[in-house]
Amino acid sequence: MELSQLRIFQAVAEEGSITRAASRMHRVPSNLSTRLRQLEESLGVELFLRERQRLTLSxxxxxxxxxxxxxxxxQAEAEAALRGGEPAGDFVIGSMFSTAAIHLPPILVRYHRTWPAVNLQVQTAPSGELLDGLLGGRLDAALVDGPVEFAELDGLPLFExxxxxxxxxxxxxxxxxQDVAGLEVxxxxxxxxxxxxxEGWFVASRVPMAPPMEIESYHSMLACVIAGGGIALVPRSMxxxxxxxxxVxxxxxxxxxxxxxxxxxxxxxxLGANLRAWIDLQQGRSQAS
Structure with a gap:
């Protein structure tokens, strides 16, 4: 198993298509198909379910x-260590929507200016999905509602x-x-x-909560409440x-x-160089000379 094969596997998994993955990697599709089959044969398992024109992960x-x-x-951490431990390469951090909108912009700017060699990426999602991404290796770090108790994870509180x-x-x-019983949520x-x-607040009052109407942004959530008849729980900063x-x-x-x-x-x-640099900036320290 070679890293180059894993890069191909990752690209196909993300694109769901050998043709699109080949275009992304500037390779011919036949080359990717061959390398992918070689990887599957060496592992003795099928990594994809092949359905019509689309590949889905098995x-x-x-x-x-x-x-x-x-x-x-x-690999990125090892390369950074050999360069003296300075942050470099990809760094993917996940964040709750409100945190990304309110708290992250200043540190994102500082981080990018301090460590321009880092390819910083931010992905937003609810806390549960961020934890799944972290445990699955898709995220290097995540800003979530805590504390979170997972044997596989470390963390530190940042703000309330x-x-x-x-x-x-x-x-x-x-x-x-009881004062909002029956209202749209x-x-x-x-x-x-x-x-x-x-939901816990309703349970504590022994009041059934109406099935929530799922909204994908705080702006839309606020607009729905303004329109009348409903409630929402939001961070005051947001x-x-x-x-x-x-x-309202x-x-x-x-x-x-x-x-x-x-x-x-x-x-x-x-806890590699990229994450250490993030923590230092988040806590008001800078490693840059």
Whole structure:
């Protein structure tokens, strides 16, 4: 098994097509097909399910992709170490939507200016999906709602968020979930930890929560609440950044539902130069000379 074969495997897995992967890698499709078959024969498993014109990962292929991405990360770390340990190569960090919008822009700019040799990439998703990406090797680090307890992960807390409930402006005070029983709920998809906090708030009040209408952005969530009749749980820092924030009523929640801590998480043993540089900048230190 060669790294060049794994690069081909990764490209085909991401593109779902040998033709598109060949175009991306500036190679001929027949070459990729041959190398991919050689890899499968050497491993003794099929890495793809071949259905019509599309390739999808087999169960073995999904496992292999995670290991391949870890190997590439280790390769980049080894190259950086040989260059004196300076950050370089690919660095993929995942983030919750609100964190990416409010907290990340300043450090992204500083990081890029300090370490221009790093190919920094940011992917946004709910916390649950970010953890899956981290455990699967698709992300080098992730900013998630924590604390998170996984034996395979390390992390550190970065900052706290105040969580608030918003309703239409004419709604009365909210002291418990009973005060909003039956109202439409606007939330991210099920893997969102903030949605789970809202569900926990209803459970604590022994009030059934209406099936959420899944919304993919805080802007749309706020617009739906302004339109009337629904609620949403949002970080106050995110709410304060949105046009239209004065058109809803903001309600404070009791502990433990009123606070959320954002953690930076990474796989154990994978604290390389790129991530160390990120942590230093995040904590207000710079390694640059």
């Amino acid at each position: 169960p073995a292929g999904k496992v292999m992709l995670g290991y391949a991405e870890r190997m590439f990360a280790l 968020e105040e969580m608030v409930l918003i309703t239409e402006a004419a709604h009365g005070p909210v002291k418990s979930a 606007f939330a991210f998809r099920q893997s969102c930890s903030y949605r789970r906090r809202l 709410l304060d950044s949105l046009p239209g924030r004065d058109e 009523r903001v309600h404070q929640l009791d502990a433990p539902f009123n606070r959320a801590t954002t953690w930076l998480m990474w796989r154990k043993g994978m």
